[in-house]
Amino acid sequence: MNNTESPGLYIHVPFCGTKCPYCNFYSITSFSLVADWLDSLRKEAIIYKDRFAAFDSIYIGGGTPTLLAEHELAALIDTLFRYFTFSPDTEITIEANPDDITLEKPTLLRKIGVNRISLGVQSFNDKELQSLRRRHSAAQAERALERIRASGFTNIGVDLMYGLPGQTQAGWVQTMKRALDFKPEHLSCYQMTLENGTPFGKMSTDGRIKPLGEEEGRSFFLITSGFLEEQGYIHYEISNFAREQKYKSRHNSKYWQHVPYLGLGPAAHSFLEGVRWWNLDSVESYCRALDQGGVPVAGTETLSQEQHLLESLYLGFRTSHGIDLKLLNNRPRSDTILSELQESGLIQVHGGRAMPTRDGFLVADGLPLLFAG
Amino acid sequence: MPQIRNFSIIAHIDHGKSTLADRLIQHAGLVTERQFRDQILDTMDLERERGITIKSQTVTLPYTGKKGKEYDLNLIDTPGHVDFSYEVSRALASCEGVLLIVDASQGVQAQTVANLYMAMEHDLTIIPVINKIDLPSADVDQVKEQIENELGLDPEPSILCSAKEGIGIENVLEAIVEQIPAPTGNPHDPLTALIFDANYDPFRGTIISCRVFDGTVRPGDIIRFMSNNATYKVEEVGVFRLSREPRKELSAASVGYIISGIKTVSDTRIGDTITLNSNPAAAPLPGFKEAKPMVFSSIYPVSSDDYTSLVEALEKYKLNDSALIYQKDSSAALGQGFRCGFLGLLHLEIFQQRLEREYGQAIIMTAPSVRYQFRLQDGKTITIDNPQYYPDDAGIESSFEPFIKASIFIPERYMGEVMKLCIARRGVNPRFNYPTQGRVEVTFDMPLAEVIFDFYDRMKTITQGYGSFDYDLIEYREGDLVKLDILVNSEKVDALSLIVHRDRARDWGVRVCDRLKEAIPRHQFKIAIQGAIGGKIISRSTIPAFRKDVTAKCYGGDITRKRKLLEKQKKGKKRMKMVGSVMIPQGAFVAVLKSDNE
Ligand SMILES: Nc1nc2c(ncn2[C@@H]2O[C@H](COP(=O)(O)OP(=O)(O)OP(=O)(O)O)[C@@H](O)[C@H]2O)c(=O)[nH]1
Numbered sequence: 015m016n017n018t019e020s021p022g023l024y025i026h027v028p029f030c031g032t033k034c035p036y037c038n039f040y041s042i043t044s045f046s047l048v049a050d051w052l053d054s055l056r057k058e059a060i061i062y063k064d065r066f067a068a069f070d071s072i073y074i075g076g077g078t079p080t081l082l083a084e085h086e087l088a089a090l091i092d093t094l095f096r097y098f099t100f101s102p103d104t105e106i107t108i109e110a111n112p113d114d115i116t117l118e119k120p121t122l123l124r125k126i127g128v129n130r131i132s133l134g135v136q137s138f139n140d141k142e143l144q145s146l147r148r149r150h151s152a153a154q155a156e157r158a159l160e161r162i163r164a165s166g167f168t169n170i171g172v173d174l175m176y177g178l179p180g181q182t183q184a185g186w187v188q189t190m191k192r193a194l195d196f197k198p199e200h201l202s203c204y205q206m207t208l209e210n211g212t213p214f215g216k217m218s219t220d221g222r223i224k225p226l227g228e229e230e231g232r233s234f235f236l237i238t239s240g241f242l243e244e245q246g247y248i249h250y251e252i253s254n255f256a257r258e259q260k261y262k263s264r265h266n267s268k269y270w271q272h273v274p275y276l277g278l279g280p281a282a283h284s285f286l287e288g289v290r291w292w293n294l295d296s297v298e299s300y301c302r303a304l305d306q307g308g309v310p311v312a313g314t315e316t317l318s319q320e321q322h323l324l325e326s327l328y329l330g331f332r333t334s335h336g337i338d339l340k341l342l343n344n345r346p347r348s349d350t351i352l353s354e355l356q357e358s359g360l361i362q363v364h365g366g367r368a369m370p371t372r373d374g375f376l377v378a379d380g381l382p383l384l385f386a387g
Numbered sequence: 388m389p390q391i392r393n394f395s396i397i398a399h400i401d402h403g404k405s406t407l408a409d410r411l412i413q414h415a416g417l418v419t420e421r422q423f424r425d426q427i428l429d430t431m432d433l434e435r436e437r438g439i440t441i442k443s444q445t446v447t448l449p450y451t452g453k454k455g456k457e458y459d460l461n462l463i464d465t466p467g468h469v470d471f472s473y474e475v476s477r478a479l480a481s482c483e484g485v486l487l488i489v490d491a492s493q494g495v496q497a498q499t500v501a502n503l504y505m506a507m508e509h510d511l512t513i514i515p516v517i518n519k520i521d522l523p524s525a526d527v528d529q530v531k532e533q534i535e536n537e538l539g540l541d542p543e544p545s546i547l548c549s550a551k552e553g554i555g556i557e558n559v560l561e562a563i564v565e566q567i568p569a570p571t572g573n574p575h576d577p578l579t580a581l582i583f584d585a586n587y588d589p590f591r592g593t594i595i596s597c598r599v600f601d602g603t604v605r606p607g608d609i610i611r612f613m614s615n616n617a618t619y620k621v622e623e624v625g626v627f628r629l630s631r632e633p634r635k636e637l638s639a640a641s642v643g644y645i646i647s648g649i650k651t652v653s654d655t656r657i658g659d660t661i662t663l664n665s666n667p668a669a670a671p672l673p674g675f676k677e678a679k680p681m682v683f684s685s686i687y688p689v690s691s692d693d694y695t696s697l698v699e700a701l702e703k704y705k706l707n708d709s710a711l712i713y714q715k716d717s718s719a720a721l722g723q724g725f726r727c728g729f730l731g732l733l734h735l736e737i738f739q740q741r742l743e744r745e746y747g748q749a750i751i752m753t754a755p756s757v758r759y760q761f762r763l764q765d766g767k768t769i770t771i772d773n774p775q776y777y778p779d780d781a782g783i784e785s786s787f788e789p790f791i792k793a794s795i796f797i798p799e800r801y802m803g804e805v806m807k808l809c810i811a812r813r814g815v816n817p818r819f820n821y822p823t824q825g826r827v828e829v830t831f832d833m834p835l836a837e838v839i840f841d842f843y844d845r846m847k848t849i850t851q852g853y854g855s856f857d858y859d860l861i862e863y864r865e866g867d868l869v870k871l872d873i874l875v876n877s878e879k880v881d882a883l884s885l886i887v888h889r890d891r892a893r894d895w896g897v898r899v900c901d902r903l904k905e906a907i908p909r910h911q912f913k914i915a916i917q918g919a920i921g922g923k924i925i926s927r928s929t930i931p932a933f934r935k936d937v938t939a940k941c942y943g944g945d946i947t948r949k950r951k952l953l954e955k956q957k958k959g960k961k962r963m964k965m966v967g968s969v970m971i972p973q974g975a976f977v978a979v980l981k982s983d984n985e
Pocket residue numbers: 398399400401402403404405406407426438439440441465466467468518519520521522548549550551552
């Protein structure tokens with residue numbers, strides 16, 4: 015893993031063309047506030063300008079950042095470079111939707127410094143895309159990938175989802191195969207979650223759509239992991255795969271290792287020196303707070319040692335990097351539990367670390383509590 | 388000075404003691420109509436929820452007799468359930484007489500007899516009261532016959548009464564003052580006061596309930612506990628109305644309370660005698676016989692951090708429930724705890740609930756056990772109530788278990804099913820008795836161990852609530868006993884071991900394995916549960932592993948939320964015990980005891 019201690023910078027772009035029925039990210043579908051938001055973002059950047067060391071990653075996420083006009087994106091990057099310092103090889107990722115990838119867009123993005131694109135494809139099956147009410151088709155997604163590649167991007171990530179209504183396992187493998195045609199450097203394969211507060215979540219409580227059962231979810235997961243590893247990808251986090259070590263998402267890895275990060279924009283989270291804070295999750299109140307000369311923070315917490323440990327454990331068990339066994343020092347019965355987990359084929363222990371196996375990934379959420387308690 | 392009468396109301400369960408007490412209290416004008424509620428002396432939540440009396444309660448009633456004399460009547464309402472008979476026996480030591488209530492439709496029942504005998508042992512005046520005469524099914528003549536034949540009392544002076552309708556209350560009061568002798572005792576002799584109950588008040592310390600036999604005690608006096616010579620300065624004395632009512636003094640023959648800022652819980656012992664430091668009595672009063680526990684169970688704090696607080700809670704609890712016997716105990720699986728003895732299963736259940744509600748203690752209780760005897764090859768005989776100390780099989784020459792005489796009253800139509808149940812529970816020597824038309828009394832000799840678990844519930848279900856059940860210990864009988872061990876992922880969980888009859892071992896093994904399978908949540912790995920006798924596996928069940936339990940996404944915005952979720956689960960885990968790598972919920976230790984139909 016790109017195990018640097020340099021902090022990462024996240025920008026939340028809270029605008030989308032339409033709202034996808036499964037999505038629980040904060041975004042709005044009106045663009046009237048883009049200018050205010052940009053202006054507020056600048057104010058927020060000023061607040062933190064001297065607080066962080068040089069960043070080596072920027073992640074422009076959302077929302078749908080590629081909906082921003084060229085000058086807006088340029089202004090955004092400008093602001094960041096004006097108030098913060100960055101290491102020369104900074105990874106600059108932008109989340110993109112296929113329908114926004116016009117012929118020129120990739121080149122424009124490269125021009126303003128973006129060197130990694132994470133493309134929200136979700137599926138290469140038109141029926142599935144319709145049921146997800148995405149704004150693009152499979153063909154559009156392929157065209158987008160071609161255009162991005164052609165413009166010279168050497169670090170492309172593709173986001174896919176399984177467990178979609180009506181999706182078969184064969185259909186899912188087909189989707190992965192079509193993504194692999196473009197040799198993406200990175201793949202994120204998420205099991206769809208039916209989140210409370212989303213239209214799909216409601217349909218699920220009403221019984222109109224059914225989440226994957228435990229066995230089906232397991233089998234999709236195993237097929238995904240098996241297939242992609244066969245194709246040479248490294249399964250380095252529950253839902254993330256990299257074609258080579260260097261293509262692991264540098265930015266996201268920071269979240270999993272308690273490396274500091276600064277999140278700008280509504281609903282963004284930040285972490286520095288054991289303190290985590292998160293912003294107001296409404297564009298209006300975010301802007302208002304900054305207008306009035308305040309900070310747009312909605313909440314903050316200081317991690318106790320115990321909380322830090324608990325996070326290290328659960329975050330660690332979600333990655334192939336695993337956990338440092340030193341974390342378990344003085345934990346009652348940790349040896350018994352480790353050997354039980356090894357015998358059950360859920361973890362491997364070497365080099366002073368305990369690392370989840372593929373089967374271990376499947377039950378990663380339950381592992382920390384076996385130790386911390 | 389009003390004259391004093393000290394009496395208890397005793398009876399079989401539900402025969403109407405507390406309701407009669409209500410009428411006497413109302414007659415004395417102690418409550419306004421608005422303050423009144425039925426069974427007003429049943430103040431504990433558990434008493435009201437279950438509709439039974441658990442604790443004896445004292446109340447002092449003013450009464451002006453027909454002949455114009457003034458009295459202070461010290462009434463003690465007692466519980467009828469056999470499991471609380473220790474409350475009755477202690478109450479009787481403060482009295483000169485009793486009202487023996489008999490339900491006019493139920494007639495004389497097991498605790499009528501048992502409580503009468505206790506009153507006789509104390510040489511008390513006995514006033515039979517036939518209650519519930521308002522019921523259509525009341526049969527006064529038959530009850531009088533039973534009083535004569537089964538109790539050996541003269542039925543003629545029996546008072547007919549309906550506590551519910553308020554009929555016969557004045558006759559009861561007159562009988563109390565006319566028949567029960569005034570207590571003797573000299574207020575000028577050295578103080579002797581018998582502690583018959585107590586409870587701990589966080590602000591005022593231990594509040595002692597006592598009967599003064601001789602002497603007088605006043606605020607400012609220095610009192611001394613005769614068993615340990617601890618001394619305290621009296622802050623307040625008084626009598627019980629519906630709440631405590633301070634008085635200037637308590638003198639010979641009164642029943643009341645003493646408060647003297649006693650913060651050392653262990654200084655107060657139920658049965659001890661209080662005297663004055665300046666003018667001590669020559670000898671203490673006889674005190675009480677120890678309670679004889681029938682059922683034993685170990686308790687452990689759910690979280691081992693809470694051990695000290697459990698120790699304190701038990702001390703305080705014991706002040707208010709002196710029938711509880713306990714001593715230190717420890718288990719490999721559950722850590723430090725206590726072995727407790729109870730008078731019966733209801734006592735055990737009430738103990739657990741009071742400890743949780745009143746003292747905030749979350750505890751794990753192990754399966755109740757009776758007390759077994761083992762004759763060893765070397766000629767020694769040992770008594771064991773804790774499966775953990777089951778002797779080496781090879782050393783056992785013969786084993787013995789307690790047998791009871793189980794009496795079951797049922798409508799005749801349930802006889803077949805009840806017989807089946809009793810036989811399945813190793814009942815022998817059935818006898819039948821037809822006290823009234825359509826009802827039958829079935830009597831079996833049965834191992835106590837077979838009824839402490841689930842028997843009463845099953846019987847109630849079978850008889851749709853129409854059955855009643857009582858038992859008396861008769862003797863120890865030889866039986867082929869074995870120890871059933873329970874293993875969780877090959878690790879023996881000592882706290883789950885049971886001593887069982889060989890004939891029933893397989894049933895038990897299967898049941899415990901099945902119950903644990905339901906009670907232990909799935910883990911990340913497979914869990915094997917086995918029942919074993921002397922290393923031989925006789926039953927097993929398997930809890931399959933989680934197949935998938937992981938959320939798809941975890942980025943910056945998810946981390947705090949997810950940790951909070953884990954923290955919540957972790958709190959839940961505090962109520963779990965780790966055995967090896969398996970988390971066993973506290974409930975699992977008790978789940979093995981739940982009956983099939985729950
Ligand atoms: N019909 C009728 N019911 C009565 C009478 N006295 C009591 N009961 C009812 O009998 C039930 C039991 O009454 P309690 O006074 O609680 O009986 P108890 O003897 O105090 O019971 P324990 O304290 O549990 O042993 C209640 O439902 C009363 O209402 C009576 O004179 N007539």
